[in-house]
């Protein structure tokens with residue numbers, strides 16, 4: 001905490017906490033925040049510009065508070081992808097899935113309640129809990145970063161969380177959790193079960209969306225920031241029972257989704273085939289990374305996402321710096337729970353991936369020499 005912040009009457013439970021802060025270095029090849037490296041096509045950019053211009057003509061008015069048209073498009077998109085028929089009343093959207101998850105914490109967490117996650121996992125889950133004065137219980141995954149049914153069920157029985165987070169594919173490990181575990185956790189708790197599927201479009205393991213009709217306290221959260229290649233627009237969403245959506249209306253800010261965001265997201269959804277068309281290319285580059293990193297004598301955790309965890313290194317910070325010195329920015333996650341020695345990298349374009357692999361080989365020579 002900075003001295004200036006220290007002097008202010010900030011909440012006691014926020015003192016000493018660090019903000020989320022992955023470095024943003026625009027000169028480097030950025031493989032550190034799991035974005036899709038493929039920029040929107042000229043055709044999509046043109047459609048976005050037109051849609052935003054049309055919406056701009058009525059910016060004196062507040063946007064549709066319920067984002068009906070967008071939620072209906074999201075329902076159609078998710079129904080088509082999952083094969084499960086979803087109604088607009090089951091969809092909710094906000095500025096990134098981070099805001100969706102914050103609203104879930106506001107509605108279902110709060111003072112006197114705890115949220116639980118299986119660590120290492122997404123570092124924002126405990127921060128969103130902290131911001132809403134929700135307690136946090138981090139339960140460790142197995143040494144290979146998987147999560148077995150018995151561990152998960154025992155943890156929710158013991159801690160009785162109001163919210164349980166299951167991230168699959170998990171960030172930063174890339175490992176997946178099966179639907180049997182989701183269902184068993186739901187049966188073992190009275191609380192909400194949030195399956196964070198930010199990377200679902202890259203995965204082979206089926207989505208928890210298929211369980212929604214049977215599990216009333218299940219929430220499946222998704223984002224347009226990763227496979228959908230739209231991180232800059234800030235659009236996340238969830239699918240759940242209509243009652244969950246009603247609960248979120250109690251905590252959302254009025255008009256939380258700007259008219260510009262709503263039309264941008266709808267326009268992108270109309271180009272879903274194009275945007276998701278890059279998923280196979282990304283997976284190809286990821287698999288190239290996996291194979292080459294293993295050839296270099298390192299371990300890679302089996303992944304179903306667009307990124308991978310590699311190492312372990314005795315000096316992860318030194319390897320991270322050597323890579324950056326060669327123009328490639330990866331994520332040093334080694335200070336996280338159970339992550340000592342590990343670095344995370346996401347797949348880039350073919351050229352970016354090549355640069356990373358060459359830089360890694362050189363970096364290893366430097367650090368070991």
Ligand SMILES: *Cc1c(COP(=O)(O)O)cnc(C)c1O
Pocket residue numbers: 034095096097098099122167171196198222223224225226231235236
């Ligand atoms: C990237 C990520 C998110 C998405 O964040 P947005 O706010 O939608 O950009 C959510 N959950 C996990 C696990 C992530 O890695």
